[in-house]
Amino acid sequence: MASIKILDPTAKRMDDNASPGPDAGELAGKRVGFRLDQIWRCWDLISENWAQKFETAGATVTYWRSTNRSGEEGEDQARSLEAWLKTVDIVVSGLANCGSCTGWTIRDAIAAANSGVPTVAVATKNFEEFAHELAARGGRSGLRVHVLPYPLNELSREEVEPVAEAYFDGLLGVMGASLTAREQAA
Amino acid sequence: MTIHRITPSHRGVSTPKLLVSRDCGPAGCEVDWLTSRRFDAEDDIEAFTTFSLEQGWGDGLPLIPPTDARVRTFLSANDRYPDELIARMPDSSECTVEKIVINAVMAGAPAASLELIIAAIAAISEPDFELYGVNATTASVYPGFIVNGPVRDALDIPYGYGCAGGVATRANAIGRAIRLILRNVAGQVAGVSSQTTFGSPGRTAGLLMGEWEEKSPWAPLAERRAGIAGNAVTAFSTMGTMNILDTTSTGAMAFLEMIGKSVSYAGANCYSPAMEFSEMTIGINPICADLVAREVPRLEDVQEIIWKHARVSADWLQGLHRGQLEDQGRVRGDGYVYATPEPKDLVLFVCGGLGGLHALGLHSFGSALAQTKSIATAVPAAGAVAAA
Structure with a gap:
């Protein structure tokens, strides 16, 4: 059979930043920002739990909630996110727990990481690989991703609380945060 | 909390047209202006295949090998340069005319369909179409296209019997070409860059149909939406096709x-708490x-x-679901949640x-807002087709 030359039909972005970005370091005095959405109840519960722990460690916490990403509201969201990122020292972006919400969790995390802020995206287990895939496609393959069990949103508040407790230390490890002796004692 | 109304953003697509070979048109050129890697x-x-x-690269159906000769022949029937950038796709990959043509050749699309495909790609790359979410989602959603103008007949795009699928026409290859571009350039690959739980037949063959303008009592869709008379394409997101039978009613x-x-x-996604608004297209x-x-x-x-009838009673919804919609201000004073914020958000065509x-x-998927683009008319370089 004769051989022919054929042309590649694919196109991919060529640039990549494989760096995870800076470590979060000590938490005391830092401003921790939680990126929330409006679909995952479990993420609201977990972020509330973790926020208390950050505040106990001497950090302050703020929230930014993702809503519509198209139309004028989407335009406003983009501006709002950009402004919020200027007010925080650490970003915890979630929740990657479906297709499009993984997409926007990662896209917003990349925006945070690219602005130089220590950033970690939070994904549930079944969307972990997808989160890394989208991070790489977004030009930030080294993005830090902390993984929670799946399914999660299907659980009750009483069942979600232990998950928040069990996965906080892992979050600190992924984000490169360290607690002072006093914080640890607290 | 008030209803979130749908208002187009002011974000346009800014895609610089990188031209390196304007002095060397499709009619004939000694340099190799196809830059894709050869295999x-x-x-x-x-x-x-x-x-x-x-x-x-493939969708599992037979593919035509995109050789240099086939790609050049396709290009020479048009007046586009291969390095022209049509759009940046969700992951910033560049969708050039060359990539469009390679995929169109593989799908078996006619060369005369290039401008329609370009307009379709330009439409879905508008920020308000939100292709990023459409690609990534667990939903079955995919872009569908409604064509207006004489190009419907020129390209045999169905708008009568079986227009949403099943008609024997090369328009199917045009729809498939758009699907291959979404797969190979825009990154809508199930299980890799798309988490679609079930997918849809439309993710293979696409959904490309016309409006039967001549039978419509109203102005053509593109004219109503964007003031475009003549050839145009409207891109919208769809979860699939839903049939509505009515053998009983009398009167409008x-x-x-x-x-x-x-x-x-x-x-339906229009009641998803993930997004506060949604459009809906109805044929x-x-x-x-x-x-x-x-x-x-x-x-x-x-x-x-x-x-007025496209609504559900909030009381009918399960408590957690109702609560999320209430938080978004979507439960109205009459106790109902409406499918779209306003009547104008229903995209009707015949x-x-x-x-x-x-x-x-x-x-609709929800946040993906329909986009309408005019379709340019190709003016092939003199003698180019014969030379090819």
């Missing part, structure tokens, strides 16, 4: 009530359109009548066979 492949459709699957009000009630179900068959227009001549009134009886529900 060795066997000169056989079956072998190439297998090869394409191994490379992650009854037909429209049936349509509105039918498209409204609790699990009305020519017989029904004629009956409706006799009683309700204005399309805006038709939209409003359907809209299509389908003259047997009537059915309407076509095309449920």
